[in-house]
Amino acid sequence: MNDFLKIGHRGAKGHIAENTLESIQKALDIGIDAIEIDVHKCASGELWVIHDFTLDRTTDGSGEIAKKSADVIRKLKVEGHYKIPLLTEVLDFIEGKCDINIELKGLDTAEPVCKLIKEKVASGNWKYSDFIISSFQKNELFKVRDNDDHLPIAVLSKASVPEAIELGKRLNAWAIHPSLGIITRDNTKLSQDAGFKVNVWTVNEREDIQRMIDFGVDGIISDYPNRLHNPVLNL
Ligand code: G3P
């Protein structure tokens, strides 16, 4: 069997409120190689770990994150009792315990995220290879590469793997992250033959996990990372 990277989606979204320290702790308890989280920047410049552009779905607040100050966001609750963590809090929380896939979801996140990563690497507690920076936004990924030669970049795609491969070549990317809806055995091989790792999202059903293993993917991003430990292996 091919070994693969076990990646907890938004922490362990299937178990505990997404993108919270508690969800990340659950993923660590399950045993993962990396967590995937989403990042936005607020009006006062801080980087927050939250998926949507607005606060409405996952918190007791409302409105656009990009228009709020840190003082407002800090007071909000997720599902009644969890907090929205800062990216720097997440990095301190997981330091040395697993790798991290930071998805640049919000606008103008590439530069502050690269700056934070440089500081963490300079502290000696992190290596560039502990990070995967992914995004659907080309311009953010190019800003990452302009800022930093070292960071592993993953091109996210839910539309076309060949297009993601072409973009990946221009970015000197490390991986392609296709959605479950577009991945095939052939485009997995196409990506790997072009020199990229292939980590697929979001794979929750056991039969899909098995199918991805059969395709030979390099990693799986799942809301239920526990299921990645016991796939029915087709040896
Ligand atoms: O990074 C993979 C996946 O998280 C991308 O989609 O909407 O869950 O952020 P979304």
Ligand code: CA
């Ligand atoms: Ca994401």
